[in-house]
Amino acid sequence: MKTIVIHGTVLTVNVQNEVIFDGAIAYENGKLTYVGPTPIDLSSYDEVIDAKGKYIMPGLVNTHGHLGMSLLRGYSDDTPLQQWLEEKMWPLEGQFTGEHVKWGSSLSIIEMIRTGTTTFVDMYDHMDEVAKLVVETGQRAALCRGMIGLCSEEERKQKLADSVAFSREWHNQADGRITVMMAPHAPYTCSPEFIQQILDKAEELNLPMHIHMSETQWEVAQNVQDYGVRPVAHLENLGVFNRPTLVAHAVHLTDEEIDILAKYDVKVSHNIVSNLKLASGVAPVPKMLEKGVSVSLGTDSTASNNNLNLFEELKLAAILHKGVTFDPIVVPAEVALRMATINGADGVFQKDQLGSLEVGKAADFIMLDANQAHYHPAHNPISHVVYAGNGRDVTDTVVAGKFLMRNRELLTIDEERAIFEANRMFNLLKR
Ligand SMILES: CSC[C@H]1O[C@@H](n2cnc3c(O)ncnc32)[C@H](O)[C@@H]1O
Numbered sequence: 001m002k003t004i005v006i007h008g009t010v011l012t013v014n015v016q017n018e019v020i021f022d023g024a025i026a027y028e029n030g031k032l033t034y035v036g037p038t039p040i041d042l043s044s045y046d047e048v049i050d051a052k053g054k055y056i057m058p059g060l061v062n063t064h065g066h067l068g069m070s071l072l073r074g075y076s077d078d079t080p081l082q083q084w085l086e087e088k089m090w091p092l093e094g095q096f097t098g099e100h101v102k103w104g105s106s107l108s109i110i111e112m113i114r115t116g117t118t119t120f121v122d123m124y125d126h127m128d129e130v131a132k133l134v135v136e137t138g139q140r141a142a143l144c145r146g147m148i149g150l151c152s153e154e155e156r157k158q159k160l161a162d163s164v165a166f167s168r169e170w171h172n173q174a175d176g177r178i179t180v181m182m183a184p185h186a187p188y189t190c191s192p193e194f195i196q197q198i199l200d201k202a203e204e205l206n207l208p209m210h211i212h213m214s215e216t217q218w219e220v221a222q223n224v225q226d227y228g229v230r231p232v233a234h235l236e237n238l239g240v241f242n243r244p245t246l247v248a249h250a251v252h253l254t255d256e257e258i259d260i261l262a263k264y265d266v267k268v269s270h271n272i273v274s275n276l277k278l279a280s281g282v283a284p285v286p287k288m289l290e291k292g293v294s295v296s297l298g299t300d301s302t303a304s305n306n307n308l309n310l311f312e313e314l315k316l317a318a319i320l321h322k323g324v325t326f327d328p329i330v331v332p333a334e335v336a337l338r339m340a341t342i343n344g345a346d347g348v349f350q351k352d353q354l355g356s357l358e359v360g361k362a363a364d365f366i367m368l369d370a371n372q373a374h375y376h377p378a379h380n381p382i383s384h385v386v387y388a389g390n391g392r393d394v395t396d397t398v399v400a401g402k403f404l405m406r407n408r409e410l411l412t413i414d415e416e417r418a419i420f421e422a423n424r425m426f427n428l429l430k431r
């Protein structure tokens with residue numbers, strides 16, 4: 001197996017948030033074999049890559065999204081969630097075929113590779129198309145067939161059967177780069193019975209759960225009206241949190257609800273831009289972190305974001321909560337960076353394999369062009385990445401030791417074709 005060493009400025013972003021100014025990482029067979037100061041003698045490696053002037057850091061993990069929806073970017077802006085879903089998204093998504101999902105997801109994957117995301121979570125339909133793209137492009141992903149229960153019993157059965165078949169075919173495939181979760185869409189679109197059926201299958205197949213939860217005030221009020229309790233108690237009562245669970249949003253939470261999430265070690269995907277744009281609110285992240293809840297970052301879809309640049313979420317994670325709480329020390333840069341990396345790995349239940357540059361973990365990393373004015377003076381790389389950096393600074397994206405982008409050139413996907421086909425598929429939709 002070929003051994004490769006890359007040296008530059010290494011941000012290990014492990015628990016110590018160590019930065020090694022003249023550092024190196026080495027990897028073999030997709031796994032990191034060395035992280036530390038640049039060795040004096042590099043001759044034992046088969047390939048030596050000089051990345052001086054670049055930052056080398058763990059790839060970012062986007063813990064919530066709907067890739068196929070990139071076909072609907074800009075189709076409905078400035079609308080609150082429920083109206084956006086019911087009047088705009090669902091009528092168009094109802095017309096989606098596998099081909100729509102394929103090309104919408106292709107746009108998404110291109111954007112994520114370009115902006116340094118190496119692992120993503122996708123909850124959508126026609127998931128075989130997404131899984132095939134993951135195989136082809138070399139990305140890493142936790143995939144789930146999102147199930148909305150607002151349909152006939154027969155359709156619900158079909159959706160659950162699809163999910164099960166998808167997990168049997170794809171869980172731990174693509175050399176382990178694909179994992180699968182079971183995903184009831186939300187408590188307000190899935191009856192308790194349907195959620196229970198999905199949970200039973202998750203238990204049988206030993207898969208985690210992924211669900212939208214407590215995104216809007218409307219949702220919480222609706223849950224109380226329908227079931228007499230708020231969404232957190234509702235899902236707890238159904239036993240969802242007895243399985244490893246990743247919830248998206250968690251915006252409207254009481255202190256008691258945060259305690260429940262902490263007690264069950266429920267992982268939270270914080271989707272700042274989507275929550276702001278859909279006027280849903282701001283999640284109580286400082287309180288969640290204080291109580292030990294594992295909070296990571298997600299973009300949601302480009303129909304509500306409107307991009308998949310996790311660097312934007314990273315900066316917002318570090319500044320938004322300061323503004324909301326009038327406290328400049330909440331969510332410091334290092335904490336925000338962990339949310340985008342190691343907590344993301346935790347969100348996909350792979351903290352031991354992903355999310356930091358440590359020997360034995362996957363060689364999933366990115367390089368940034370730090371030879372730009374906004375990275376200088378070069379004394380505080382983590383501050384610069386979080387507060388001054390941008391996804392456009394990413395020059396190289398590597399997953400399991402394979403370059404998906406090298407010096408800004410995409411190596412595993414045809415961008416021009418994807419743009420052409422996505423426009424063609426969008427124009428076929430009846431609007
Ligand atoms: C079939 S699963 C995907 C389903 O989720 C919808 N969706 C996209 N963004 C959100 C959001 O922020 N909250 C709730 N649901 C969302 C999407 O339109 C798909 O129908």
Ligand SMILES: [Zn+2]
Binds near residue numbers: 066212248301
């Ligand atoms: Zn979502």
